[in-house]
Amino acid sequence: MTDKFDICVLGLGYIGLPTASIFATKGKSVLGVDVQPHVVETIKQGRIHIQEPDLDVLVRAAVQSGNLKAAAKPSSAETFIIAVPTPFHETENGREPDLRYVESAARSIAEVIEPGALVILESTSPVGTTEKVRDWLIDELAGKYSSADFHFAHCPERILPGQMLKELVSNDRISGGLTSEASARAKRLYEVFCSAEIYVTDARTAELAKLTENSFRDVNIAFANELSIICDELGIDVWELIQLANRHPRVNILRPGPGVGGHCIAVDPWFIVSAAPNKARLIRTAREVNDSKPNYILEMVRQKAARFRDPVIACLGLTFKADVDDMRESPALHIVESIVDQKLGKVLVAEPHTRQLPSSLSATATLLVAEEAVRAADIVLLLVDHKPFKSISKRLLEQRVVIDTRGCWA
Numbered sequence: 448m449t450d451k452f453d454i455c456v457l458g459l460g461y462i463g464l465p466t467a468s469i470f471a472t473k474g475k476s477v478l479g480v481d482v483q484p485h486v487v488e489t490i491k492q493g494r495i496h497i498q499e500p501d502l503d504v505l506v507r508a509a510v511q512s513g514n515l516k517a518a519a520k521p522s523s524a525e526t527f528i529i530a531v532p533t534p535f536h537e538t539e540n541g542r543e544p545d546l547r548y549v550e551s552a553a554r555s556i557a558e559v560i561e562p563g564a565l566v567i568l569e570s571t572s573p574v575g576t577t578e579k580v581r582d583w584l585i586d587e588l589a590g591k592y593s594s595a596d597f598h599f600a601h602c603p604e605r606i607l608p609g610q611m612l613k614e615l616v617s618n619d620r621i622s623g624g625l626t627s628e629a630s631a632r633a634k635r636l637y638e639v640f641c642s643a644e645i646y647v648t649d650a651r652t653a654e655l656a657k658l659t660e661n662s663f664r665d666v667n668i669a670f671a672n673e674l675s676i677i678c679d680e681l682g683i684d685v686w687e688l689i690q691l692a693n694r695h696p697r698v699n700i701l702r703p704g705p706g707v708g709g710h711c712i713a714v715d716p717w718f719i720v721s722a723a724p725n726k727a728r729l730i731r732t733a734r735e736v737n738d739s740k741p742n743y744i745l746e747m748v749r750q751k752a753a754r755f756r757d758p759v760i761a762c763l764g765l766t767f768k769a770d771v772d773d774m775r776e777s778p779a780l781h782i783v784e785s786i787v788d789q790k791l792g793k794v795l796v797a798e799p800h801t802r803q804l805p806s807s808l809s810a811t812a813t814l815l816v817a818e819e820a821v822r823a824a825d826i827v828l829l830l831v832d833h834k835p836f837k838s839i840s841k842r843l844l845e846q847r848v849v850i851d852t853r854g855c856w857a
């Protein structure tokens with residue numbers, strides 16, 4: 448392998464690791480960089496630190512081929528791909544994007560970047576961030592090179608956890624450059640593994656496109672969540688209602704749930720709200736509706752628990768969605784923590800995607816397999832519709848108070 452890599456990927460998480468690995472298995476020399484030493488060490492050994500179907504096989508193949516290396520610091524490369532977190536933080540003006548990881552990644556390549564390089568921002572970002580990446584890099588270079596020496600593009604990622612490797616290849620993509628040459632170069636690069644369409648646009652449109660996709664989802668989920676609350680008030684079965692309404696040829700209502708979690712749908716709409724606070728009224732309201740749903744469920748549990756002297760509550764699922772191990776921004780986790788904090792009863796947890804409870808629950812709740820937890824419970828609270836939960840016997844459930852927030856047994 449030459450000293451200069453084809454690609455240097457900054458951030459080896461859910462997005463960066465599959466991306467780095469798939470490029471490597473397609474023959475590109477790739478350096479994966481992460482600031483967490485345990486991530487770098489794990490990948491060097493051809494192993495993975497996150498759960499995603501078949502990712503272990505892909506990473507092992509990429510490392511064994513010699514095409515994927517891992518390091519704590521970037522090296523010279525033709526292309527740099529930034530795939531670091533973009534959370535929000537609370538400020539007195541509301542929720543603002545926290546771009547410090549992107550800034551730090553952009554600045555970290557200044558030491559090794561050479562003229563002609565392409566810098567791609569894959570992290571989901573507020574409008575204007577690709578320009579900021581350029582400005583941070585040029586600032587860090589302190590006059591050594593100018594922005595005309597490099598190419599910059601935003602190529603957002605839209606893969607779904609649980610199906611990442613399939614969607615990485617089959618999803619359409621967007622390549623939005625600060626120049627048309629940058630868009631075209633990024634498009635050519637992703638064509639190495641992407642078999643779908645790659646649409647070319649400018650960076651700002653690409654940035655807003657990704658935020659728009661997740662805001663669209665959020666607004667539609669908020670509609671379903673609001674419906675579920677209205678149905679509770681009116682004594683109507685929301686699952687039957689939605690099934691019937693969806694028989695209309697142009698209606699497709701999503702399923703309600705205990706809230707919206709993860710680091711995308713629950714976060715990205717805020718980037719639009721913070722950029723246009725007086726215009727993004729529907730998007731903000733949808734966020735508020737979805738953010739209020741966990742407390743609504745909690746209140747339901749409190750009312751049911753009040754009927755028992757020493758209630759035992761089986762909480763099924765902690766992750767932010769079904770069939771993944773990711774608990775970031777998980778409404779299910781938040782609800783279970785609140786049940787414990789508010790001492791609503793003895794808490795049993797079933798979460799097939801973890802071997803140990805998160806530290807916030809390890810001293811106060813017990814991890815069991817689902818059937819055992821249900822058998823021991825007065826109240827069964829279904830928070831995530833993981834596949835194994837679907838087969839829990841109806842007879843077992845009939846004898847208990849059931850709160851099925853996902854319509855798993857509807």
Ligand SMILES: NC(=O)c1ccc[n+]([C@@H]2O[C@H](COP(=O)([O-])OP(=O)(O)OC[C@H]3O[C@@H](n4cnc5c(N)ncnc54)[C@H](O)[C@@H]3O)[C@@H](O)[C@H]2O)c1
Nearest residue numbers: 458459460461462481482530531533548551552570571604
């Ligand atoms: N996970 C998803 O499903 C998904 C889907 C689409 C888009 N995205 C977006 O992709 C981006 C990355 O998300 P993720 O889920 O992969 O995050 P992640 O937390 O799984 O991984 C990010 C990694 O970046 C590392 N990192 C932080 N700062 C760094 C730096 N300066 N240099 C090198 N490494 C650094 C972290 O240690 C971490 O391992 C975010 O903007 C996210 O919104 C995520």
